Amino acid sequence: MSEDYAKFIDGARKLSETIYEWVYENQPVIILGHNDADGISATAIISKTLYRAGVRFHARILRRLEASELERASSSGRMTILCDMGSGYLSLLSKYSWNGGLAILDHHKPELFEAPSNSIHINPHLYGLDGVSEISGSGVAYIVSKGFSRVECKDLAVLAIVGALGDMQDIDVGRSLRGVNKLIVKEAEGEGYLTVQRDLLLPGRESRPIHIALASLVNPFIPGLSGDEDACISFLSKLGISLKESGRWRTLSDLSKEEKQMLFNELLRYLAENSYPTSILRDLIGTVYILQKERRFSYMRDAREYASLLNACSRMGLYGLALTIAMGDRGDDTIAKAESTYIDYRRKISSYIRTILSEPGRIISMGKFYLLKCLDLVEEDLLSVVTSIITESYLADRGLPVIALSGASSGEVKVSARLPRSSKVQNMDLGLVMRRAASRVGGEGGGHSVAAGAYIAKGKVEDFIAALVEEMG
Ligand SMILES: [Mn+2]
Numbered sequence: 001m002s003e004d005y006a007k008f009i010d011g012a013r014k015l016s017e018t019i020y021e022w023v024y025e026n027q028p029v030i031i032l033g034h035n036d037a038d039g040i041s042a043t044a045i046i047s048k049t050l051y052r053a054g055v056r057f058h059a060r061i062l063r064r065l066e067a068s069e070l071e072r073a074s075s076s077g078r079m080t081i082l083c084d085m086g087s088g089y090l091s092l093l094s095k096y097s098w099n100g101g102l103a104i105l106d107h108h109k110p111e112l113f114e115a116p117s118n119s120i121h122i123n124p125h126l127y128g129l130d131g132v133s134e135i136s137g138s139g140v141a142y143i144v145s146k147g148f149s150r151v152e153c154k155d156l157a158v159l160a161i162v163g164a165l166g167d168m169q170d171i172d173v174g175r176s177l178r179g180v181n182k183l184i185v186k187e188a189e190g191e192g193y194l195t196v197q198r199d200l201l202l203p204g205r206e207s208r209p210i211h212i213a214l215a216s217l218v219n220p221f222i223p224g225l226s227g228d229e230d231a232c233i234s235f236l237s238k239l240g241i242s243l244k245e246s247g248r249w250r251t252l253s254d255l256s257k258e259e260k261q262m263l264f265n266e267l268l269r270y271l272a273e274n275s276y277p278t279s280i281l282r283d284l285i286g287t288v289y290i291l292q293k294e295r296r297f298s299y300m301r302d303a304r305e306y307a308s309l310l311n312a313c314s315r316m317g318l319y320g321l322a323l324t325i326a327m328g329d330r331g332d333d334t335i336a337k338a339e340s341t342y343i344d345y346r347r348k349i350s351s352y353i354r355t356i357l358s359e360p361g362r363i364i365s366m367g368k369f370y371l372l373k374c375l376d377l378v379e380e381d382l383l384s385v386v387t388s389i390i391t392e393s394y395l396a397d398r399g400l401p402v403i404a405l406s407g408a409s410s411g412e413v414k415v416s417a418r419l420p421r422s423s424k425v426q427n428m429d430l431g432l433v434m435r436r437a438a439s440r441v442g443g444e445g446g447g448h449s450v451a452a453g454a455y456i457a458k459g460k461v462e463d464f465i466a467a468l469v470e471e472m473g
Pocket of ligand 1: 038084107136137138167
Protein backbone atom coordinates (compact mmCIF):
# COMPACT_ATOMS: atom_id res chain seq x y z
CA MET A 1 0.00 0.00 0.00
CA SER A 2 1.37 3.41 -0.92
CA GLU A 3 2.33 5.68 1.93
CA ASP A 4 -0.24 8.31 0.96
CA TYR A 5 -3.10 5.81 1.09
CA ALA A 6 -1.98 4.62 4.50
CA LYS A 7 -1.76 8.19 5.76
CA PHE A 8 -5.25 8.99 4.55
CA ILE A 9 -6.81 5.82 5.93
CA ASP A 10 -5.07 6.33 9.28
CA GLY A 11 -6.06 9.99 9.44
CA ALA A 12 -9.67 9.27 8.52
CA ARG A 13 -9.90 6.51 11.11
CA LYS A 14 -8.63 8.74 13.88
CA LEU A 15 -11.14 11.44 12.96
CA SER A 16 -13.94 8.90 12.80
CA GLU A 17 -13.30 8.04 16.44
CA THR A 18 -14.31 11.61 17.24
CA ILE A 19 -17.36 11.29 14.99
CA TYR A 20 -18.22 8.12 16.89
CA GLU A 21 -18.29 10.07 20.18
CA TRP A 22 -20.25 12.98 18.74
CA VAL A 23 -23.00 10.87 17.20
CA TYR A 24 -23.85 9.33 20.57
CA GLU A 25 -23.97 12.72 22.26
CA ASN A 26 -26.10 14.48 19.64
CA GLN A 27 -28.81 12.09 18.49
CA PRO A 28 -30.76 11.82 16.29
CA VAL A 29 -28.01 12.49 13.78
CA ILE A 30 -28.86 14.31 10.56
CA ILE A 31 -27.31 12.77 7.44
CA LEU A 32 -27.42 14.82 4.26
CA GLY A 33 -26.25 13.09 1.07
CA HIS A 34 -25.75 14.14 -2.52
CA ASN A 35 -28.35 12.86 -5.01
CA ASP A 36 -26.10 10.82 -7.30
CA ALA A 37 -25.23 7.12 -7.04
CA ASP A 38 -22.08 7.92 -5.07
CA GLY A 39 -23.87 10.24 -2.65
CA ILE A 40 -26.67 7.73 -2.13
CA SER A 41 -24.21 4.88 -1.55
CA ALA A 42 -22.28 7.04 0.91
CA THR A 43 -25.47 7.95 2.75
CA ALA A 44 -26.46 4.27 2.91
CA ILE A 45 -23.04 3.30 4.30
CA ILE A 46 -23.22 5.90 7.07
CA SER A 47 -26.89 5.17 7.79
CA LYS A 48 -26.31 1.43 8.11
CA THR A 49 -23.27 2.01 10.27
CA LEU A 50 -25.16 4.29 12.66
CA TYR A 51 -28.07 1.84 12.72
CA ARG A 52 -25.74 -0.98 13.70
CA ALA A 53 -24.12 1.25 16.32
CA GLY A 54 -27.56 1.87 17.82
CA VAL A 55 -27.54 5.58 16.94
CA ARG A 56 -30.80 7.20 15.81
CA PHE A 57 -30.63 9.24 12.59
CA HIS A 58 -32.57 10.97 9.82
CA ALA A 59 -31.11 10.65 6.32
CA ARG A 60 -32.00 12.97 3.49
CA ILE A 61 -30.84 13.09 -0.11
CA LEU A 62 -30.32 16.57 -1.59
CA ARG A 63 -29.73 17.94 -5.05
CA ARG A 64 -27.35 20.50 -3.56
CA LEU A 65 -26.51 22.19 -0.27
CA GLU A 66 -29.31 24.68 -0.03
CA ALA A 67 -29.38 27.45 2.54
CA SER A 68 -32.72 26.26 3.91
CA GLU A 69 -31.32 22.76 4.58
CA LEU A 70 -28.22 24.13 6.28
CA GLU A 71 -30.35 26.48 8.36
CA ARG A 72 -32.58 23.63 9.47
CA ALA A 73 -29.71 21.25 10.25
CA SER A 74 -27.54 23.76 12.13
CA SER A 75 -30.40 25.21 14.18
CA SER A 76 -31.48 21.72 15.30
CA GLY A 77 -28.33 21.44 17.42
CA ARG A 78 -27.92 17.84 16.22
CA MET A 79 -24.79 16.28 14.86
CA THR A 80 -24.86 16.66 11.06
CA ILE A 81 -22.98 14.44 8.61
CA LEU A 82 -22.57 15.53 4.97
CA CYS A 83 -21.97 12.68 2.52
CA ASP A 84 -20.32 13.29 -0.86
CA MET A 85 -20.70 17.06 -0.57
CA GLY A 86 -19.58 20.03 1.49
CA SER A 87 -15.86 20.36 0.75
CA GLY A 88 -16.50 22.88 -2.02
CA TYR A 89 -18.68 25.00 0.26
CA LEU A 90 -16.56 25.51 3.38
CA SER A 91 -17.13 29.28 3.47
CA LEU A 92 -20.87 28.81 3.11
CA LEU A 93 -20.89 26.17 5.87
CA SER A 94 -18.90 28.51 8.12
CA LYS A 95 -21.78 30.96 8.14
CA TYR A 96 -23.73 28.58 10.37
CA SER A 97 -22.94 27.38 13.87
CA TRP A 98 -22.63 23.65 14.35
CA ASN A 99 -23.14 23.12 18.07
CA GLY A 100 -23.90 19.43 17.66
CA GLY A 101 -20.86 18.95 15.46
CA LEU A 102 -20.49 18.73 11.69
CA ALA A 103 -18.71 16.00 9.75
CA ILE A 104 -17.90 16.63 6.09
CA LEU A 105 -17.15 13.35 4.28
CA ASP A 106 -16.34 14.29 0.73
CA HIS A 107 -13.93 13.80 -2.16
CA HIS A 108 -14.63 16.96 -4.18
CA LYS A 109 -11.77 19.40 -4.34
CA PRO A 110 -11.94 21.46 -1.13
CA GLU A 111 -12.46 25.18 -1.27
CA LEU A 112 -9.40 27.04 0.00
CA PHE A 113 -11.02 28.07 3.22
CA GLU A 114 -10.81 26.90 6.80
CA ALA A 115 -13.35 24.26 7.80
CA PRO A 116 -16.11 25.60 10.12
CA SER A 117 -15.46 25.46 13.85
CA ASN A 118 -16.73 22.33 15.58
CA SER A 119 -16.38 20.37 12.36
CA ILE A 120 -14.43 17.40 11.09
CA HIS A 121 -13.40 17.47 7.45
CA ILE A 122 -12.36 14.20 5.82
CA ASN A 123 -11.26 14.50 2.21
CA PRO A 124 -8.57 12.60 0.26
CA HIS A 125 -7.30 15.84 -1.32
CA LEU A 126 -6.11 16.95 2.12
CA TYR A 127 -3.76 13.94 2.08
CA GLY A 128 -2.47 14.47 -1.43
CA LEU A 129 -4.75 11.86 -2.98
CA ASP A 130 -6.83 12.38 -6.09
CA GLY A 131 -10.54 12.53 -5.33
CA VAL A 132 -11.43 12.24 -9.00
CA SER A 133 -9.95 8.80 -9.56
CA GLU A 134 -8.65 7.22 -6.37
CA ILE A 135 -11.58 7.31 -3.96
CA SER A 136 -15.21 8.44 -4.07
CA GLY A 137 -17.57 9.90 -1.48
CA SER A 138 -18.82 6.44 -0.61
CA GLY A 139 -15.20 5.26 -0.30
CA VAL A 140 -14.62 8.01 2.25
CA ALA A 141 -17.82 6.99 4.06
CA TYR A 142 -16.65 3.37 4.11
CA ILE A 143 -13.24 4.28 5.59
CA VAL A 144 -15.06 6.30 8.27
CA SER A 145 -17.34 3.32 8.98
CA LYS A 146 -14.31 1.14 9.51
CA GLY A 147 -13.21 3.59 12.17
CA PHE A 148 -16.30 2.68 14.20
CA SER A 149 -14.42 -0.13 15.85
CA ARG A 150 -17.35 -1.88 17.48
CA VAL A 151 -19.46 -2.04 14.31
CA GLU A 152 -19.12 -4.76 11.67
CA CYS A 153 -19.19 -3.13 8.24
CA LYS A 154 -17.16 -5.27 5.83
CA ASP A 155 -20.28 -5.98 3.75
CA LEU A 156 -20.57 -2.24 3.02
CA ALA A 157 -17.36 -2.26 0.95
CA VAL A 158 -19.39 -3.18 -2.16
CA LEU A 159 -21.39 0.04 -1.80
CA ALA A 160 -18.13 1.98 -1.91
CA ILE A 161 -17.40 0.25 -5.22
CA VAL A 162 -20.88 1.02 -6.54
CA GLY A 163 -20.34 4.67 -5.61
CA ALA A 164 -16.92 4.87 -7.24
CA LEU A 165 -18.31 3.40 -10.48
CA GLY A 166 -21.25 5.80 -10.30
CA ASP A 167 -18.73 8.64 -10.21
CA MET A 168 -16.96 7.10 -13.23
CA GLN A 169 -13.71 6.48 -11.38
CA ASP A 170 -13.00 3.36 -13.46
CA ILE A 171 -10.27 5.10 -15.41
CA ASP A 172 -7.39 2.66 -14.94
CA VAL A 173 -6.44 0.10 -17.61
CA GLY A 174 -9.50 -1.81 -18.89
CA ARG A 175 -11.90 0.47 -17.06
CA SER A 176 -10.78 -0.74 -13.64
CA LEU A 177 -10.61 1.07 -10.33
CA ARG A 178 -7.36 2.24 -8.82
CA GLY A 179 -5.95 3.90 -5.72
CA VAL A 180 -7.85 3.45 -2.46
CA ASN A 181 -10.76 2.12 -4.57
CA LYS A 182 -8.58 -0.81 -5.60
CA LEU A 183 -7.76 -1.55 -1.97
CA ILE A 184 -11.47 -1.65 -1.20
CA VAL A 185 -12.02 -3.99 -4.18
CA LYS A 186 -9.34 -6.34 -2.85
CA GLU A 187 -10.92 -6.28 0.59
CA ALA A 188 -14.39 -7.08 -0.75
CA GLU A 189 -12.95 -9.86 -2.94
CA GLY A 190 -11.10 -11.33 0.02
CA GLU A 191 -14.29 -11.40 2.08
CA GLY A 192 -16.24 -13.11 -0.70
CA TYR A 193 -18.55 -10.18 -1.43
CA LEU A 194 -17.14 -9.44 -4.88
CA THR A 195 -15.63 -11.03 -7.98
CA VAL A 196 -13.86 -9.18 -10.78
CA GLN A 197 -13.98 -10.16 -14.49
CA ARG A 198 -13.36 -8.75 -17.97
CA ASP A 199 -16.33 -8.54 -20.32
CA LEU A 200 -18.43 -6.44 -22.69
CA LEU A 201 -19.95 -3.67 -20.62
CA LEU A 202 -23.54 -3.80 -21.79
CA PRO A 203 -26.21 -2.71 -19.30
CA GLY A 204 -28.04 -5.72 -17.87
CA ARG A 205 -25.27 -8.15 -18.78
CA GLU A 206 -26.41 -10.35 -15.90
CA SER A 207 -30.06 -9.41 -15.81
CA ARG A 208 -31.68 -8.86 -19.19
CA PRO A 209 -32.27 -10.53 -22.56
CA ILE A 210 -29.39 -9.69 -24.86
CA HIS A 211 -31.48 -7.67 -27.37
CA ILE A 212 -32.91 -5.55 -24.55
CA ALA A 213 -29.43 -5.09 -23.09
CA LEU A 214 -28.17 -3.87 -26.44
CA ALA A 215 -31.15 -1.55 -26.90
CA SER A 216 -30.60 -0.18 -23.38
CA LEU A 217 -27.10 0.94 -24.23
CA VAL A 218 -27.17 4.72 -24.09
CA ASN A 219 -23.55 5.45 -23.22
CA PRO A 220 -22.16 5.10 -25.82
CA PHE A 221 -25.28 5.80 -27.81
CA ILE A 222 -25.49 3.82 -31.06
CA PRO A 223 -27.91 5.47 -33.50
CA GLY A 224 -30.33 2.98 -34.98
CA LEU A 225 -29.82 0.49 -32.15
CA SER A 226 -29.99 2.39 -28.86
CA GLY A 227 -33.59 2.56 -27.73
CA ASP A 228 -34.83 0.28 -30.53
CA GLU A 229 -35.41 -3.33 -29.44
CA ASP A 230 -36.71 -4.50 -32.82
CA ALA A 231 -33.62 -3.22 -34.59
CA CYS A 232 -31.47 -5.00 -31.99
CA ILE A 233 -33.33 -8.28 -32.53
CA SER A 234 -32.66 -8.18 -36.26
CA PHE A 235 -29.07 -7.05 -35.69
CA LEU A 236 -28.41 -10.07 -33.46
CA SER A 237 -30.37 -12.51 -35.61
CA LYS A 238 -28.36 -11.52 -38.70
CA LEU A 239 -25.25 -12.45 -36.73
CA GLY A 240 -26.72 -15.84 -35.96
CA ILE A 241 -26.79 -15.20 -32.21
CA SER A 242 -29.79 -17.06 -30.84
CA LEU A 243 -31.84 -15.05 -28.37
CA LYS A 244 -33.27 -17.99 -26.45
CA GLU A 245 -31.87 -21.15 -24.98
CA SER A 246 -34.19 -23.94 -23.82
CA GLY A 247 -37.10 -21.51 -23.66
CA ARG A 248 -35.27 -18.91 -21.56
CA TRP A 249 -33.94 -15.54 -22.82
CA ARG A 250 -30.17 -15.48 -22.95
CA THR A 251 -28.27 -12.68 -21.23
CA LEU A 252 -24.90 -11.32 -22.28
CA SER A 253 -23.28 -13.42 -19.57
CA ASP A 254 -24.67 -16.54 -21.33
CA LEU A 255 -22.92 -15.79 -24.65
CA SER A 256 -19.76 -17.66 -25.60
CA LYS A 257 -16.48 -15.81 -26.02
CA GLU A 258 -16.75 -16.17 -29.80
CA GLU A 259 -20.28 -14.79 -29.87
CA LYS A 260 -19.19 -11.76 -27.81
CA GLN A 261 -16.24 -11.15 -30.12
CA MET A 262 -18.52 -11.40 -33.15
CA LEU A 263 -21.00 -8.97 -31.61
CA PHE A 264 -18.28 -6.46 -30.83
CA ASN A 265 -16.78 -6.67 -34.34
CA GLU A 266 -20.20 -6.26 -35.92
CA LEU A 267 -20.87 -3.14 -33.81
CA LEU A 268 -17.56 -1.70 -35.00
CA ARG A 269 -18.44 -2.44 -38.61
CA TYR A 270 -21.93 -0.97 -38.18
CA LEU A 271 -20.53 2.31 -36.79
CA ALA A 272 -17.89 2.58 -39.51
CA GLU A 273 -20.46 1.91 -42.23
CA ASN A 274 -22.68 4.68 -40.89
CA SER A 275 -19.76 7.12 -40.46
CA TYR A 276 -19.91 7.26 -36.68
CA PRO A 277 -16.66 7.30 -34.69
CA THR A 278 -15.75 3.72 -33.80
CA SER A 279 -13.71 5.07 -30.88
CA ILE A 280 -16.92 5.24 -28.84
CA LEU A 281 -16.71 1.47 -28.45
CA ARG A 282 -13.28 1.69 -26.84
CA ASP A 283 -14.83 1.76 -23.40
CA LEU A 284 -17.26 -1.05 -24.11
CA ILE A 285 -14.87 -3.80 -23.00
CA GLY A 286 -13.65 -3.66 -19.46
CA THR A 287 -13.61 -4.75 -15.87
CA VAL A 288 -16.85 -6.01 -14.39
CA TYR A 289 -17.48 -6.02 -10.65
CA ILE A 290 -19.99 -8.67 -9.56
CA LEU A 291 -21.70 -8.54 -6.17
CA GLN A 292 -21.73 -12.13 -5.00
CA LYS A 293 -24.46 -11.70 -2.39
CA GLU A 294 -26.99 -10.29 -4.86
CA ARG A 295 -29.37 -12.56 -6.71
CA ARG A 296 -28.40 -13.58 -10.28
CA PHE A 297 -30.43 -11.75 -12.94
CA SER A 298 -30.92 -8.85 -10.54
CA TYR A 299 -29.82 -5.31 -11.36
CA MET A 300 -27.77 -5.08 -8.20
CA ARG A 301 -25.57 -8.04 -9.15
CA ASP A 302 -23.33 -5.93 -11.43
CA ALA A 303 -21.88 -2.93 -9.57
CA ARG A 304 -22.02 -0.63 -12.61
CA GLU A 305 -25.64 -1.55 -13.21
CA TYR A 306 -26.39 -1.07 -9.52
CA ALA A 307 -24.97 2.45 -9.74
CA SER A 308 -27.06 3.15 -12.85
CA LEU A 309 -30.18 1.95 -11.06
CA LEU A 310 -29.55 4.24 -8.08
CA ASN A 311 -28.83 7.10 -10.43
CA ALA A 312 -31.99 6.48 -12.45
CA CYS A 313 -34.26 6.39 -9.38
CA SER A 314 -32.63 9.53 -8.06
CA ARG A 315 -32.70 11.45 -11.35
CA MET A 316 -36.39 10.60 -11.68
CA GLY A 317 -36.90 12.27 -8.29
CA LEU A 318 -37.36 9.06 -6.24
CA TYR A 319 -34.60 9.69 -3.67
CA GLY A 320 -36.29 7.60 -1.00
CA LEU A 321 -36.53 4.61 -3.31
CA ALA A 322 -32.86 4.88 -4.27
CA LEU A 323 -31.78 5.09 -0.64
CA THR A 324 -34.02 2.16 0.34
CA ILE A 325 -32.37 -0.02 -2.32
CA ALA A 326 -28.87 1.02 -1.27
CA MET A 327 -29.78 0.26 2.35
CA GLY A 328 -30.54 -3.30 1.24
CA ASP A 329 -34.34 -3.51 0.84
CA ARG A 330 -34.89 -6.34 -1.66
CA GLY A 331 -38.68 -6.59 -1.32
CA ASP A 332 -40.58 -7.45 -4.52
CA ASP A 333 -42.48 -4.15 -4.62
CA THR A 334 -39.34 -2.09 -4.08
CA ILE A 335 -37.45 -3.91 -6.81
CA ALA A 336 -40.37 -3.74 -9.26
CA LYS A 337 -40.75 0.00 -8.71
CA ALA A 338 -37.02 0.60 -9.14
CA GLU A 339 -36.86 -1.49 -12.31
CA SER A 340 -39.78 0.24 -13.98
CA THR A 341 -38.30 3.62 -13.04
CA TYR A 342 -35.02 2.56 -14.59
CA ILE A 343 -36.74 1.60 -17.86
CA ASP A 344 -38.63 4.93 -18.00
CA TYR A 345 -35.41 6.77 -17.31
CA ARG A 346 -33.51 5.09 -20.14
CA ARG A 347 -36.37 5.75 -22.54
CA LYS A 348 -36.34 9.42 -21.65
CA ILE A 349 -32.59 9.75 -22.05
CA SER A 350 -32.65 8.01 -25.45
CA SER A 351 -35.35 10.32 -26.70
CA TYR A 352 -33.41 13.43 -25.55
CA ILE A 353 -30.24 12.24 -27.26
CA ARG A 354 -32.16 11.56 -30.47
CA THR A 355 -33.67 15.05 -30.36
CA ILE A 356 -30.32 16.75 -29.69
CA LEU A 357 -28.66 14.92 -32.57
CA SER A 358 -31.48 15.52 -35.04
CA GLU A 359 -32.31 19.17 -34.34
CA PRO A 360 -29.85 21.71 -35.75
CA GLY A 361 -28.66 24.41 -33.35
CA ARG A 362 -28.58 22.19 -30.26
CA ILE A 363 -24.76 21.78 -30.29
CA ILE A 364 -22.82 24.96 -31.03
CA SER A 365 -19.06 25.28 -31.37
CA MET A 366 -17.75 28.18 -29.29
CA GLY A 367 -14.08 27.75 -30.19
CA LYS A 368 -12.77 26.75 -26.77
CA PHE A 369 -15.79 24.63 -25.88
CA TYR A 370 -19.08 23.27 -27.16
CA LEU A 371 -22.37 24.70 -25.99
CA LEU A 372 -25.23 22.23 -25.64
CA LYS A 373 -28.59 24.01 -25.60
CA CYS A 374 -31.24 22.07 -23.70
CA LEU A 375 -33.13 24.92 -22.01
CA ASP A 376 -36.53 23.85 -23.33
CA LEU A 377 -35.73 20.15 -23.57
CA VAL A 378 -34.05 18.44 -20.61
CA GLU A 379 -35.04 18.72 -16.94
CA GLU A 380 -32.26 19.70 -14.54
CA ASP A 381 -31.84 16.28 -12.92
CA LEU A 382 -31.23 14.62 -16.29
CA LEU A 383 -28.92 17.29 -17.69
CA SER A 384 -25.63 15.90 -16.37
CA VAL A 385 -26.21 12.42 -17.76
CA VAL A 386 -27.28 13.77 -21.16
CA THR A 387 -24.19 15.99 -21.17
CA SER A 388 -21.93 13.03 -20.33
CA ILE A 389 -23.37 10.93 -23.14
CA ILE A 390 -23.06 13.69 -25.74
CA THR A 391 -19.52 14.44 -24.53
CA GLU A 392 -18.33 10.83 -24.61
CA SER A 393 -20.26 9.57 -27.62
CA TYR A 394 -20.23 12.48 -30.06
CA LEU A 395 -17.72 15.11 -29.14
CA ALA A 396 -15.05 12.89 -27.57
CA ASP A 397 -12.80 13.17 -30.62
CA ARG A 398 -12.81 16.97 -30.45
CA GLY A 399 -11.29 16.87 -26.97
CA LEU A 400 -12.97 20.09 -25.82
CA PRO A 401 -15.21 20.77 -22.79
CA VAL A 402 -18.96 20.57 -23.29
CA ILE A 403 -21.11 23.10 -21.43
CA ALA A 404 -24.83 22.33 -21.28
CA LEU A 405 -27.75 24.50 -20.17
CA SER A 406 -31.21 23.61 -18.91
CA GLY A 407 -33.97 25.22 -16.90
CA ALA A 408 -33.99 24.52 -13.14
CA SER A 409 -36.99 24.11 -10.86
CA SER A 410 -35.75 27.10 -8.84
CA GLY A 411 -36.32 29.32 -11.92
CA GLU A 412 -32.58 29.55 -12.48
CA VAL A 413 -30.52 27.98 -15.25
CA LYS A 414 -28.62 24.81 -14.48
CA VAL A 415 -25.22 24.41 -16.12
CA SER A 416 -23.47 21.08 -16.54
CA ALA A 417 -19.86 20.86 -17.76
CA ARG A 418 -17.93 17.80 -18.92
CA LEU A 419 -14.46 17.18 -20.29
CA PRO A 420 -14.12 14.05 -22.48
CA ARG A 421 -11.88 11.30 -21.11
CA SER A 422 -9.67 11.61 -24.17
CA SER A 423 -9.24 15.37 -23.81
CA LYS A 424 -5.84 16.82 -24.53
CA VAL A 425 -6.69 20.17 -22.96
CA GLN A 426 -3.99 20.55 -20.35
CA ASN A 427 -4.47 22.15 -16.97
CA MET A 428 -8.20 22.55 -17.46
CA ASP A 429 -10.06 22.55 -14.15
CA LEU A 430 -13.75 22.74 -15.00
CA GLY A 431 -14.70 22.94 -11.32
CA LEU A 432 -12.65 26.09 -10.94
CA VAL A 433 -13.85 27.53 -14.27
CA MET A 434 -17.48 26.93 -13.25
CA ARG A 435 -16.99 28.45 -9.81
CA ARG A 436 -15.31 31.58 -11.19
CA ALA A 437 -17.56 32.15 -14.19
CA ALA A 438 -20.72 31.56 -12.12
CA SER A 439 -19.65 33.86 -9.31
CA ARG A 440 -18.91 36.62 -11.83
CA VAL A 441 -22.60 36.65 -12.75
CA GLY A 442 -23.85 36.19 -9.18
CA GLY A 443 -24.33 32.44 -9.50
CA GLU A 444 -22.81 29.44 -7.79
CA GLY A 445 -20.66 26.71 -9.30
CA GLY A 446 -18.00 24.09 -8.65
CA GLY A 447 -17.16 20.41 -8.94
CA HIS A 448 -14.40 18.20 -10.27
CA SER A 449 -11.82 19.08 -12.91
CA VAL A 450 -13.54 16.87 -15.52
CA ALA A 451 -17.17 17.18 -14.38
CA ALA A 452 -18.65 20.29 -12.85
CA GLY A 453 -21.80 22.35 -12.68
CA ALA A 454 -23.35 25.68 -11.77
CA TYR A 455 -26.60 27.53 -11.19
CA ILE A 456 -27.03 31.00 -12.63
CA ALA A 457 -29.89 33.48 -13.02
CA LYS A 458 -31.98 33.21 -16.16
CA GLY A 459 -31.11 36.69 -17.44
CA LYS A 460 -27.36 36.06 -17.05
CA VAL A 461 -26.83 33.33 -19.63
CA GLU A 462 -25.08 35.59 -22.17
CA ASP A 463 -22.85 37.14 -19.50
CA PHE A 464 -22.03 33.71 -18.15
CA ILE A 465 -20.97 32.44 -21.58
CA ALA A 466 -18.78 35.50 -22.04
CA ALA A 467 -17.25 34.87 -18.60
CA LEU A 468 -16.60 31.24 -19.58
CA VAL A 469 -14.76 32.26 -22.73
CA GLU A 470 -12.52 34.53 -20.64
CA GLU A 471 -11.94 31.98 -17.85
CA MET A 472 -10.96 29.30 -20.35
CA GLY A 473 -8.58 31.65 -22.12
MN1 LIG B 1 -19.07 11.62 -5.48
